[in-house]
Amino acid sequence: MIEALQFEFMRHALLAGLLASIACGIIGTLVVVNRIVFISGGIAHAAYGGVGLAFFLGFPPLLGAAGFSLVVSTIMAMVTLSNKQRADTIVGVLWAVGMALGIILTDLSAGYNVDLMSYLFGSILAVPRSDLVAMAAVDLLVVAVVGLFYNSFLAMSFDEEFAVATGVPVKPLYFALLAMTAFVVVMVIRVVGLILVIALFTIPPYIAERYSGSLRGMMTFSVALSSLFTVIGLWLSYLFNLTSGATIILVAAFFFFASLLIDRLRKQRNLPLP
Amino acid sequence: MQPLAIEVNDVWFSYDGQLVLREVNLRIEQGEFLAILGPNGSGKTTLLKLMLGILKPTRGTIRVLGQEPWTAPDRIGYVPQDTNVNKDFPVSVMDVALMGRLGQPGRSRRYATEDRVLAKEALQKVNMWEYRHRPIGKLSGGQRQRVLIARALAANPRVVFMDEPTASVDKDFQTELYDFLKELNTRATVVVVSHDLSVLSSYVKSVACLNQTLFFHDAAEITQEMIDMAYHCPVELIAHGLPHRVLRKHEER
Numbered sequence: 457m458i459e460a461l462q463f464e465f466m467r468h469a470l471l472a473g474l475l476a477s478i479a480c481g482i483i484g485t486l487v488v489v490n491r492i493v494f495i496s497g498g499i500a501h502a503a504y505g506g507v508g509l510a511f512f513l514g515f516p517p518l519l520g521a522a523g524f525s526l527v528v529s530t531i532m533a534m535v536t537l538s539n540k541q542r543a544d545t546i547v548g549v550l551w552a553v554g555m556a557l558g559i560i561l562t563d564l565s566a567g568y569n570v571d572l573m574s575y576l577f578g579s580i581l582a583v584p585r586s587d588l589v590a591m592a593a594v595d596l597l598v599v600a601v602v603g604l605f606y607n608s609f610l611a612m613s614f615d616e617e618f619a620v621a622t623g624v625p626v627k628p629l630y631f632a633l634l635a636m637t638a639f640v641v642v643m644v645i646r647v648v649g650l651i652l653v654i655a656l657f658t659i660p661p662y663i664a665e666r667y668s669g670s671l672r673g674m675m676t677f678s679v680a681l682s683s684l685f686t687v688i689g690l691w692l693s694y695l696f697n698l699t700s701g702a703t704i705i706l707v708a709a710f711f712f713f714a715s716l717l718i719d720r721l722r723k724q725r726n727l728p729l730p
Numbered sequence: 731m732q733p734l735a736i737e738v739n740d741v742w743f744s745y746d747g748q749l750v751l752r753e754v755n756l757r758i759e760q761g762e763f764l765a766i767l768g769p770n771g772s773g774k775t776t777l778l779k780l781m782l783g784i785l786k787p788t789r790g791t792i793r794v795l796g797q798e799p800w801t802a803p804d805r806i807g808y809v810p811q812d813t814n815v816n817k818d819f820p821v822s823v824m825d826v827a828l829m830g831r832l833g834q835p836g837r838s839r840r841y842a843t844e845d846r847v848l849a850k851e852a853l854q855k856v857n858m859w860e861y862r863h864r865p866i867g868k869l870s871g872g873q874r875q876r877v878l879i880a881r882a883l884a885a886n887p888r889v890v891f892m893d894e895p896t897a898s899v900d901k902d903f904q905t906e907l908y909d910f911l912k913e914l915n916t917r918a919t920v921v922v923v924s925h926d927l928s929v930l931s932s933y934v935k936s937v938a939c940l941n942q943t944l945f946f947h948d949a950a951e952i953t954q955e956m957i958d959m960a961y962h963c964p965v966e967l968i969a970h971g972l973p974h975r976v977l978r979k980h981e982e983r
Contacts, residue, residue, distance in 0.1 A: 489816075541746070604839050605838045606838070607837055607840070608832065608838040610829070613819070615810065617810060620782075621803060622830070623833045670821060671821060
């Protein structure tokens with residue numbers, strides 16, 4: 457690992473992984489406890505529409521993805537707030553339409569040889585310095601917003617109706633959460649790609665939830681786990697010359713199943729308990 | 731003159747084209763202790779959520795302490811049904827009690843010392859202070875109910891709404907709960923919603939029966955007609971029957 461860090465692209469990759477882990481652990485925790493994993497998956501895939509649009513109109517792909525997924529996340533927030541019954545169908549439709557739109561738009565953008573794979577599975581080994589700055593900015597935004605409204609996010613996630621009755625501005629917070637999800641999704645696309653975003657969003661919080669006494673603790677633990685997974689994943693992908701994004705996810709999956717197993721063993725030992 | 735605690739004027743509510751409530755009228759003075767009874771699916775919880783400002787009526791108006799419900803959250807306490815609580819959620823008893831303070835301005839980032847004091851007092855009142863560090867998921871149903879009550883009390887509310895307060899409470903706490911509600915009623919208006927007639931304790935001052943529409947009696951008594959209508963048939967009209975005091979004559983238990 458140390459020798460690998462001689463290369464600038466490896467240093468950038470490591471930094472990108474760690475920066476993504478911060479936002480991912482915080483927003484992933486909120487996504488998991490608010491049960492909007494499906495929506496975050498929808499935003500991630502629809503983001504490809506933005507990539508296509510950016511190629512078509514000739515501006516930076518990640519900027520296109522960020523803008524587009526922000527719009528999609530706002531639509532999804534409106535739909536889920538106004539029609540909870542049908543929300544999952546509409547999220548599913550937006551999910552597919554976004555991807556299809558992205559593919560058609562890149563088809564139409566003559567002269568560009570778009571590397572679709574790098575968006576699907578990430579391109580952590582090719583992160584320019586400018587992207588690192590953008591990632592740090594997203595981290596700052598996420599930490600600031602969640603920090604400033606922590607008690608309200610906690611109340612909303614724990615008991616939405618009580619929060620409304622108590623005067624917590626649940627609707628604006630929900631829009632803000634989905635907007636932040638959109639930004640973080642785009643950031644994580646760099647690291648593991650849009651198909652694998654959900655895994656990095658959900659696995660660390662899922663493991664962390666069982667060992668945390670507070671939402672803050674769960675966020676911190678998720679950030680730590682996510683960092684661990686990306687570092688180990690990067691190292692393995694370097695050692696064995698594998699696709700980084702997929703390796704990171706498999707490392708996360710390994711820990712996920714290990715935690716399930718440990719849980720089971722612990723439960724079996726405690727079986728005599730009433 | 732002090733405003734009415736609750737004023738419901740010709741409220742209708744439909745959800746997905748289904749009529750849930752029709753023509754509900756209710757006027758409750760401050761200091762009342764009202765029980766709203768009705769079978770499952772009668773719209774009790776819907777009416778409660780309308781009074782809390784969680785839902786907005788399709789037609790009609792609701793005032794709590796003379797204001798629209800969502801503009802007076804710092805004076806309203808809400809104790810939801812225990813079954814609505816996410817039991818895996820990583821949150822401690824103290825942090826749940828503190829949520830009652832969120833109606834005060836500026837609490838989103840951090841609570842004030844005053845909030846911690848009030849949350850502590852509320853937890854002590856329901857005998858849950860010693861469990862303050864315990865995760866909410868590691869409590870029994872009755873203990874969790876107490877914490878939810880403490881959360882509502884921490885707001886120092888003038889009107890307290892409770893949804894099925896006795897549903898998950900053990901028998902011991904049930905008696906304690908009524909004494910407690912009686913004491914609370916000296917400071918606040920209390921509204922209890924239940925499908926279970928046994929909430930009718932001697933502390934209840936007035937009773938309403940609900941089944942899509944509301945039958946209200948300004949006393950702790952129910953007429954046979956109110957019960958029949960609310961519990962057995964689709965309701966068409968209110969008949970004035972011979973009232974009898976339910977609390978004295980209830981022998982089925």
